[in-house]
Amino acid sequence: AATQPSTNWHLKENAREHHTSKFSSEELIVRRGQTFTITFNGTERPEQNLIFIVETGPKPSKATRTLATFDISSTVSKEGWSAVLQSTSSSSVSISISSPHNAVIGRYRLSVQKGSSAPASLGTFVLLFNPWSSGDDVFIPNKAECEEYVLEEFGIIFAGNKNHISSFGWNFGQFQGDTLDICLSIMDRSLYYRQDPVTDVSHRHDPRYLGRVLSAMVNANDDQGVVLGNWSGKYEGGKNPSSWTGSGEILQSWKKSGFKPVKYGQCWVFAAVLTTVLRCLGIPTRTITNFSSAHDADGNLRVDEFYDAEGNHLEKGADSVWNFHVWNESWFTRNDLGPSYSGWQILDATPQEQSGGIYQCGPASRYAIKEGEVDLDYDGTFVFAEVNADCMYWNYDSATGKKTLIFSKSTEIGASISTKAVGRDDRVDVTSDYKYEEGSAKERDIFKKARKKLGLEDKFDPTAPKLEEVEQKPDISGKFKVAGSLEVGKDLNLLLVLENLQSDAKTVNVNMTAWSTLYTRRRVNQIWKDSISVTLAPKEEKQFPIKIKYPEYQQQLTTDKTIQVTALCHVEDGIQVLVKRNITLDNPNIDIQVLGEAKVNKEVVVEVAFTNPIDTEVKDCVLQVEGSDLLQGILELRIPPLKASETSSTKFKLIPSEAGPKHLLVNFSCDKFADIKTFKMVNVIN
Numbered sequence: 001a002a003t004q005p006s007t008n009w010h011l012k013e014n015a016r017e018h019h020t021s022k023f024s025s026e027e028l029i030v031r032r033g034q035t036f037t038i039t040f041n042g043t044e045r046p047e048q049n050l051i052f053i054v055e056t057g058p059k060p061s062k063a064t065r066t067l068a069t070f071d072i073s074s075t076v077s078k079e080g081w082s083a084v085l086q087s088t089s090s091s092s093v094s095i096s097i098s099s100p101h102n103a104v105i106g107r108y109r110l111s112v113q114k115g116s117s118a119p120a121s122l123g124t125f126v127l128l129f130n131p132w133s134s135g136d137d138v139f140i141p142n143k144a145e146c147e148e149y150v151l152e153e154f155g156i157i158f159a160g161n162k163n164h165i166s167s168f169g170w171n172f173g174q175f176q177g178d179t180l181d182i183c184l185s186i187m188d189r190s191l192y193y194r195q196d197p198v199t200d201v202s203h204r205h206d207p208r209y210l211g212r213v214l215s216a217m218v219n220a221n222d223d224q225g226v227v228l229g230n231w232s233g234k235y236e237g238g239k240n241p242s243s244w245t246g247s248g249e250i251l252q253s254w255k256k257s258g259f260k261p262v263k264y265g266q267c268w269v270f271a272a273v274l275t276t277v278l279r280c281l282g283i284p285t286r287t288i289t290n291f292s293s294a295h296d297a298d299g300n301l302r303v304d305e306f307y308d309a310e311g312n313h314l315e316k317g318a319d320s321v322w323n324f325h326v327w328n329e330s331w332f333t334r335n336d337l338g339p340s341y342s343g344w345q346i347l348d349a350t351p352q353e354q355s356g357g358i359y360q361c362g363p364a365s366r367y368a369i370k371e372g373e374v375d376l377d378y379d380g381t382f383v384f385a386e387v388n389a390d391c392m393y394w395n396y397d398s399a400t401g402k403k404t405l406i407f408s409k410s411t412e413i414g415a416s417i418s419t420k421a422v423g424r425d426d427r428v429d430v431t432s433d434y435k436y437e438e439g440s441a442k443e444r445d446i447f448k449k450a451r452k453k454l455g456l457e458d459k460f461d462p463t464a465p466k467l468e469e470v471e472q473k474p475d476i477s478g479k480f481k482v483a484g485s486l487e488v489g490k491d492l493n494l495l496l497v498l499e500n501l502q503s504d505a506k507t508v509n510v511n512m513t514a515w516s517t518l519y520t521r522r523r524v525n526q527i528w529k530d531s532i533s534v535t536l537a538p539k540e541e542k543q544f545p546i547k548i549k550y551p552e553y554q555q556q557l558t559t560d561k562t563i564q565v566t567a568l569c570h571v572e573d574g575i576q577v578l579v580k581r582n583i584t585l586d587n588p589n590i591d592i593q594v595l596g597e598a599k600v601n602k603e604v605v606v607e608v609a610f611t612n613p614i615d616t617e618v619k620d621c622v623l624q625v626e627g628s629d630l631l632q633g634i635l636e637l638r639i640p641p642l643k644a645s646e647t648s649s650t651k652f653k654l655i656p657s658e659a660g661p662k663h664l665l666v667n668f669s670c671d672k673f674a675d676i677k678t679f680k681m682v683n684v685i686n
Contacts, residue, residue: 022175031130033101041092057201064202101135129282149284153628154663161323162291162415169679171246174280207332216360218349220261227265238263247276268326270349284331293325296385306396311568341365372446387414478579500536525556559674561585592680612642621670629658656684
C-alpha cells in the first residue's frame with residue numbers, strides 16, 4: 001500500500017511571498033494567481049506521471065471550477081492550475097503550484113496520484129484574493145493602499161455630527177487567532193450556501209458576490225448572522241454597541257455561542273466587522289462615515305420629518321436622518337457594469353431595508369452613485385438617497401391629521417463623508433467622490449437625472465396626498481449657536497438667534513424643547529422645555545441664552561451623548577419657522593503613556609490616567625484594553641471609585657509579539673461616563 005507522503009509546506013517562505021505572514025497558522029495560506037512551493041516525499045522517479053488534484057466545497061466538480069486535476073508541466077499555465085517541477089532527490093520532490101487569477105477562494109484539499117494508484121492526500125491549504133496581482137478582480141495598483149486596506153489591523157471610525165466630527169479607534173484584528181476560520185464559517189452559514197451549497201461555492205471567485213453575501217451575514221436578520229442590531233437605547237442582555245473596541249471579541253463570541261448572533265451592534269459595529277472579514281479574505285476594504293445620512297424608506301429620494309406645535313420631533317413615517325452612518329467601500333472591478341464603474345464599491349451590512357428579500361446592501365459602484373445611475377446593481381437608489389435626499393420638514397397636527405410644509409432643504413444630507421487616511425491616523429474627506437459640489441447646477445442635474453430614472457418626474461412625489469406643498473417665504477430666520485464647551489459633565493450653554501427679515505415689527509411665540517437622542521436622532525428622553533414670546537423690531541436680530549445644567553441632562557443622556565434642540569417659532573400672521581440643532585457632547589479625556597521602549601517579547605509598562613471632572617464621586621469604573629500584536633485578547637481592569645477631581649492612575653504590562661507601528665485601544669466606563677475611548681500608537685522595535 002502507498003505510504004502517506006509527508007508534506008513540507010514551506011510556510012515561512014510562501015507566506016512572505018504571498019503577504020500572509022501576519023496569519024498565525026500552521027496551515028498554508030496563499031493568494032490566488034501566484035505560485036507557491038511545496039516539498040513532499042514518498043515518491044520515486046516523480047517526473048513520471050504525477051497527477052495533482054485540488055478540490056474545495058461539498059461536491060467538487062470541474063464544471064463548477066471547484067475541482068482541478070493537473071500534471072507536471074514545463075511552464076506555469078495562464079488559465080488553470082499548474083505544477084512545475086523545482087527539484088528532486090532520491091526521496092522527495094519540490095513542486096511549485098499556481099492557481100488561476102479567478103480561482104474560487106476558500107479551503108482546498110490537495111492530493112497527488114501516481115500512475116494508476118489511489119490518490120494520496122498532501123493536506124489542506126487556504127486560498128485568498130490577491131490584491132497584489134494585476135490579473136485579480138481586487139488588484140489595487142498602489143502598494144501603500146494594499147498595506148492599509150488589506151494588511152492594517154487598526155482603523156479609525158468617524159462619528160459625532162457634521163458640525164462636530166469625533167473619532168475612535170477600532171481593532172479589526174483580521175490576522176489574530178482563528179479569525180480566518182471564523183470568516184470561512186461565516187460563508188458556509190449564509191442563506192445562499194444553505195439553499196444551494198454547490199452554486200454558492202462556485203461563485204466564491206467573485207468579490208461582487210461575496211461582498212453582497214457577507215453584507216447579509218454580518219447582520220443577524222434573516223440568517224442568524226454575526227451581530228444583532230439594537231437602536232432602542234436599552235441594551236439589557238448584551239453589550240452596549242458603543243462599548244466594543246474591536247471585531248475579535250465579537251467574532252469569537254459568535255463562534256463560542258454556537259453561532260448565535262452577538263448582542264448588540266449599531267452601524268459602525270456592522271461596518272467594522274465586515275471590514276475585518278473582507279480584509280481577512282483579501283478584498284481591500286475601508287469604513288466610510290456619512291454625516292446627516294438619510295434613510296429613505298420609500299425610494300422617493302426625499303425624507304420627511306414631522307414636528308408638533310410644541311416643536312417636538314415626532315416618530316412618524318419610516319424615513320429618518322441619522323447624525324452619521326457608517327458603511328464600507330471595497331475595491332474591485334465591475335465586469336457586469338463596465339470599466340468606469342470599477343474601483344470603490346459601497347457595501348452596507350447595517351440592516352436598514354431589504355434588498356432581494358433579505359437585509360443586504362450593495363455592492364453599489366461609487367462612480368454610479370456620483371453620476372446618478374441609480375438603476376445599476378445593486379441598491380443604487382438607497383445609497384444615492386443616503387447622500388443626496390431632499391429634506392422636507394412638516395408641521396403635523398395629530399388632532400386633524402393635517403400636514404403643513406414648514407420648509408424643504410436640498411443641501412442638508414450627505415456632508416463631510418470621511419475615511420481614515422492611508423498610512424496615517426488622519427481623516428480624509430471623500431464627499432466629492434460621492435457627489436458634485438452641493439448647490440452647483442451639476443449636482444441638481446444629477447439629482448433630476450436620478451429622479452427621472454425612478455419615474456419621479458415632478459417636483460414632489462405624485463403618490464403623496466396633495467398638501468400645501470408650495471413653500472412660502474418666512475418672515476424670520478433663526479439658528480442655535482453653541483456658547484462654551486460641549487462636554488459631558490458641564491452645563492450646556494446655547495444661544496437662540498432670531499432675526500426679523502421684514503421691514504415691519506414681528507411678534508413671535510417660540511416653543512423650545514431639548515431631547516436626548518440616539519445617533520439616529522431617535523428621541524429617548526425629554527430633558528427640557530420652555531416657551532418665550534418675543535417682539536422683533538424691523539430687521540432686528542436678538543439672542544436668547546439657553547442653559548441646560550448638567551444635573552438636568554445627566555440622567556436622561558444616552559450613551560451616544562446626543563441632544564436635539566428645537567425651537568418652533570409661530571410668527572403672528574406669518575408662517576412657522578423651525579430652528580433645530582443636533583448636539584454631540586464630548587467625553588472627558590483619558591491619557592495613555594508607554595513607560596519605556598516597546599520591544600518584541602519584552603515586558604513594557606503602560607499607564608492610563610483619568611481625572612474625574614465632575615463634583616460627585618464616580619464608581620463602577622472599568623478599563624478595557626486591546627491591541628493586535630500588543631496583547632492577547634482583552635485586558636479588563638476594575639478601578640476603585642474616584643472622588644470629585646480625583647485622578648486615577650492604572651498601570652499594566654504588555655508583551656508585544658511583533659515589530660512595527662501597533663495601536664493600543666483603551667475604553668473606560670463608569671456610572672457617570674460611558675465608553676470613553678482613546679488609542680495610542682506604540683512603535684515596537686526588535
